[in-house]
Amino acid sequence: MIEFFTAPAPNGWKVAIMLEECGLAYEQRWVNLAAGDQHSQEYLAINPNGRIPAITDHAPADGGEPVTVFESGAVLLYLAEKAGRFLPTDLRGQSRVRQWLFWQVGHLGPTLGQHGHFHLYAEEKLPYAIERFHREALRVYGVMDRQLAQEEHLAGADYTIADMACFPWVRTWKAQGIPLADFPHVKRWYDALKTREGLRRGVALGSDMARRGEMSAAERQNLFGTAKARVQ
Known part of the structure; x- marks a missing residue:
């Protein structure tokens, strides 16, 4: 257990x-x-x-x-x-998953965490901080969108822990004021993942x-x- x-x-x-x-x-x-x-x-x-x-x-x-x-x-x-x-056993597949997993923990999560803090929770609204992290949030969404334009999932054809890591952060798009429609490949991926029963139970x-x-x-x-x- x-x-x-x-x-x-x-x-x-x-x-x-x-x-x-x-x-x-x-x-x-x-x-x-x-x-x-x-x-x-x-x-x-x-x-x-x-x-x-x-x-x-x-x-x-x-x-x-x-x-x-x-x-x-x-x-x-x-x-x-x-x-x-949810983690390939071949060298190249496993490397791709690890790269996108580390990208999430190093970029997507911290960026959206800071953006959410200054945009939603900070008592003092600091325009510079809000704008700074908003621009960075759009940048990391752009990184995802370009990758998902080429692949069904972040690390390739298969659904992996890299997708699981990113989904809950993308799920905050509406509260964070992210224009998801501007990132059509992220939206396609997000809408497809929402249909997974295990993922739905998790979130x-x-x-x-x-x-x-x-x-x-x-x-x-x-x-x-x-x-x-x-x-x-």
């Missing part, structure tokens, strides 16, 4: 999709980010970066002690190797718990703050 430490957010949904697509047995352990669960010593022992997601695999392939993995990209690779699915996990409405000062501190106690 896999313990899945997560919250209703794109990085958590990436792993939820993989777990559902593979049919792996798991139990979710909710990490209340607004309450500061991610900063507790108990959680930092699981994920020293204090973010979601993370997993603990209680039945690893080697039959040894439980294996804990943090960072969403690393978790997706671990699960792909465990299940033997539904915890959706009813997603934050809505105003945040308190304490919640903002837990989500966006830099308390001295956390910098040690």
Whole structure:
């Protein structure tokens, strides 16, 4: 069984999709980010970066002690190797998937995360920051669109963990004010993936718990703050 430490957010949904697509047995352990669960010593022992997601695999392939993995990209690779699915075994295919997975964790996710923060959540609206990350968001959408003009999925003909990694972030397009129709190949890919039952179950996990409405000062501190106690 896999313990899945997560919250209703794109990085958590990436792993939820993989777990559902593979049919792996798991139990979710909710990490209340607004309450500061991610900063507790108990959680930092699981994920020293204090973010979601993370997993603990209680039945690893080697039959040894439980294996804990943090960072969403690393978790997706671990699960792909465990299940033997959604990651090619040939050298070139695997290399393509890894490149697009690392592109997501290095570019698409951070860009849309910052864009969403300054566009939606920052108390002080900073025009330079909003414009800066909006331009970069359009750039990374353009990168995806050019790739998907040539391939059915990001890393080629087959659906892989690279697609699972990107989908939950593209799913935020409307809230982030991204003109999805301007990226027809991304839209074609996005609409096709939405029909997958495993993916639908993954992104539904915890959706009813997603934050809505105003945040308190304490919640903002837990989500966006830099308390001295956390910098040690």
